Amino acid sequence: MRTSIATVSLSGSLTEKLTAASRAGFDGVEIFENDLLASPLTPEEIRARCADLGLTIDLYQPMRDIEAVPADEFARNLRRARHKFELMRRLGADTVLVCSSVHPRAVDDDALASQQLGQLAALAEDFGIRIAYEALAWGRHVNTYDHAWRIVEAADHPALGTCLDSFHILSRTADPKDLEGIADIPGEKIFFLQLADAPLLAMDVLQWSRHYRCFPGQGGFDVAGLVRHVLHTGYDGPLSLEVFNDVFRQAEACPTAVDALRSLLVLQEEVGRTTPPAPVVPTGVAFAELVTPDAGPVSAVLGALGFTRTARHRSKPVDLWQQGEARILVNTQGSARRDGTGLAAIGLESPDPTGAAHRAEALLAPVLPRRRAPEDATLDAVAAPDGTELFFCATDRPELPNWRADFTDTRKAEQGTGHAERSTAVAEQGTRARGVTRIDHLALVQPWHHFDEATLFHHSVLGLHPQESVDVADPYGLMRSRAVTNADGSVRIALSVGAAPTDDTVHAQHIALATDDVVAAARRFRESGGRLLPIPANYYDDLAARYEFADGELETYRELGILYDRDAQGEFRHCYTVTVGRVFFELVQRDGYRGYGARNAPVRLAAQHIAQ
Numbered sequence: 001m002r003t004s005i006a007t008v009s010l011s012g013s014l015t016e017k018l019t020a021a022s023r024a025g026f027d028g029v030e031i032f033e034n035d036l037l038a039s040p041l042t043p044e045e046i047r048a049r050c051a052d053l054g055l056t057i058d059l060y061q062p063m064r065d066i067e068a069v070p071a072d073e074f075a076r077n078l079r080r081a082r083h084k085f086e087l088m089r090r091l092g093a094d095t096v097l098v099c100s101s102v103h104p105r106a107v108d109d110d111a112l113a114s115q116q117l118g119q120l121a122a123l124a125e126d127f128g129i130r131i132a133y134e135a136l137a138w139g140r141h142v143n144t145y146d147h148a149w150r151i152v153e154a155a156d157h158p159a160l161g162t163c164l165d166s167f168h169i170l171s172r173t174a175d176p177k178d179l180e181g182i183a184d185i186p187g188e189k190i191f192f193l194q195l196a197d198a199p200l201l202a203m204d205v206l207q208w209s210r211h212y213r214c215f216p217g218q219g220g221f222d223v224a225g226l227v228r229h230v231l232h233t234g235y236d237g238p239l240s241l242e243v244f245n246d247v248f249r250q251a252e253a254c255p256t257a258v259d260a261l262r263s264l265l266v267l268q269e270e271v272g273r274t275t276p277p278a279p280v281v282p283t284g285v286a287f288a289e290l291v292t293p294d295a296g297p298v299s300a301v302l303g304a305l306g307f308t309r310t311a312r313h314r315s316k317p318v319d320l321w322q323q324g325e326a327r328i329l330v331n332t333q334g335s336a337r338r339d340g341t342g343l344a345a346i347g348l349e350s351p352d353p354t355g356a357a358h359r360a361e362a363l364l365a366p367v368l369p370r371r372r373a374p375e376d377a378t379l380d381a382v383a384a385p386d387g388t389e390l391f392f393c394a395t396d397r398p399e400l401p402n403w404r405a406d407f408t409d410t411r412k413a414e415q416g417t418g419h420a421e422r423s424t425a426v427a428e429q430g431t432r433a434r435g436v437t438r439i440d441h442l443a444l445v446q447p448w449h450h451f452d453e454a455t456l457f458h459h460s461v462l463g464l465h466p467q468e469s470v471d472v473a474d475p476y477g478l479m480r481s482r483a484v485t486n487a488d489g490s491v492r493i494a495l496s497v498g499a500a501p502t503d504d505t506v507h508a509q510h511i512a513l514a515t516d517d518v519v520a521a522a523r524r525f526r527e528s529g530g531r532l533l534p535i536p537a538n539y540y541d542d543l544a545a546r547y548e549f550a551d552g553e554l555e556t557y558r559e560l561g562i563l564y565d566r567d568a569q570g571e572f573r574h575c576y577t578v579t580v581g582r583v584f585f586e587l588v589q590r591d592g593y594r595g596y597g598a599r600n601a602p603v604r605l606a607a608q609h610i611a612q
């Protein structure tokens with residue numbers, strides 16, 4: 001289907017918006033009146049620019065407060081409309097959106113509304129223009145799609161149809177049955193379809209619409225369900241995004257436009273109009289890769305955590321540290337993109353790495369060039385919205401390229417053959433002694449303007465399932481956090497974001513390591529010279545009030561800085577290392593517990609500010 005986007009959804013000047021829409025691959029645009037009024041380009045120049053960019057102008061909008069008004073008012077409205085129709089002729093736009101009136105003089109009279117909209121349509125027809133009448137959710141007398149349609153139907157004019165806007169409809173629809181009335185509208189009378197999602201918020205609908213709309217798949221509405229109803233009518237116009245969003249208004253237009261188009265690609269897949277390569281859900285974490293200018297500090301932490309440096313990349317300055325199933329790469333090649341130690345890449349175990357990359361590419365994920373020596377394994381990788389590189393891995397599967405084969409066992413290289421098994425044995429012995437079994441989750445702090453995009457990306461590109469979004473108080477701002485996981489929890493990525501650009505030495509990425517005995521792991525870490533994040537005594541006084549612990553248990557937690565939480569499924573004990581550069585480690589003991597200790601996060605963040 002044709003794809004379109006309203007200029008109001010993107011930041012910048014009209015020219016920048018058009019360029020971004022075109023680069024992302026949209027077929028057309030809705031020109032929002034304010035963008036045109038503020039543009040130095042003439043309507044003819046805008047028309048030419050769109051043509052050059054390969055964009056059609058699918059809609060001009062909005063015209064407001066037209067219908068159901070006294071005759072003198074309506075005469076003025078027609079005069080105003082004539083001006084706009086002349087403008088649209090110069091622009092080469094043939095459909096205009098008229099939204100239901102919020103005017104104080106508008107009366108609750110459907111017959112009058114029909115008659116006046118019919119007159120407007122007759123005038124529009126002379127200009128070759130069609131009127132698409134939309135019910136604003138806060139319209140004074142007309143605020144539901146079926147009401148708007150009854151008025152259009154009664155007017156019975158060929159140049160008058162309706163515009164369906166998913167926000168206005170779904171923000172007022174408690175019951176999916178309320179959508180069944182869409183089937184009563186002939187497809188050819190639906191002149192336009194605007195799509196937006198939104199988080200489920202209990203607030204004034206106008207404010208909700210003007211500030212919180214987001215792209216389909218980023219909020220809580222069943223946009224695909226609505227689109228199915230609309231397609232069933234035979235509607236064959238564009239799928240057009242109309243998103244008023246405070247963040248997108250500020251973010252760079254080009255990435256937003258790509259995010260927007262991705263949402264429509266996924267939507268079309270959901271409604272069965274396209275079949276991109278199927279998602280290949282990752283089945284585990286092959287590795288996490290840290291990039292650092294100096295391997296010293298991070299190696300010391302890994303060593304104290306019980307990791308063993310088992311192998312080195314044969315052509316790059318990258319070490320593999322291992323403990324149990326947890327593998328961490330330490331790369332000192334340096335990253336020009338950011339300074340300090342940071343989490344730069346994640347290896348995801350994939351049942352079909354090439355299929356996963358094809359899916360990612362079809363959904364507009366930036367496929368990364370393979371920077372590799374000729375003899376290295378070919379690895380498919382894409383960049384997540386925050387720049388984290390995601391590698392699709394097939395560890396130790398003989399029929400597929402194996403990233404592990406690019407690494408030479410360190411001891412083998414140093415001491416000759418025969419020691420490889422011994423070094424693995426050392427790593428395993430470390431596992432038993434220190435207790436890290438695997439990577440439990442990876443926590444990625446998102447740039448403030450990429451959070452909704454990141455959720456949609458991880459869901460649609462990787463097939464990970466988004467969990468509830470939670471708010472976490474930080475002493476200097478509020479963080480929002482949302483985990484995405486696979487079905488069995490073997491891949492968990494916690495995405496979080498601050499309300500504004502944040503200090504990323506505190507809001508750092510982290511690697512959470514699973515252990516069966518966090519007390520033993522924490523103790524040994526400390527005995528090996530590691531530094532745990534100190535947690536204030538008040539926290540433990542509160543724990544004592546909330547839960548009953550066995551004798552001495554709480555004292556142990558207090559001594560080590562272990563935090564505690566509980567959910568319906570089980571208990572959670574966790575603690576944190578101090579931060580190295582922009583990354584820290586967490587030791588987690590998850591006894592059935594499904595969450596991430598969100599309740600403890602404010603205490604942890606405050607402690608990190610103090611430690612910093």
Ligand SMILES: O=C(O)c1ccc(O)c(O)c1
Binds near residue numbers: 194242
């Ligand atoms: O918020 C508004 O006024 C507004 C204007 C035009 C639209 O198409 C819409 O959905 C909302």
Ligand SMILES: [Mg+2]
Binds near residue numbers: 134194
């Ligand atoms: Mg609309």
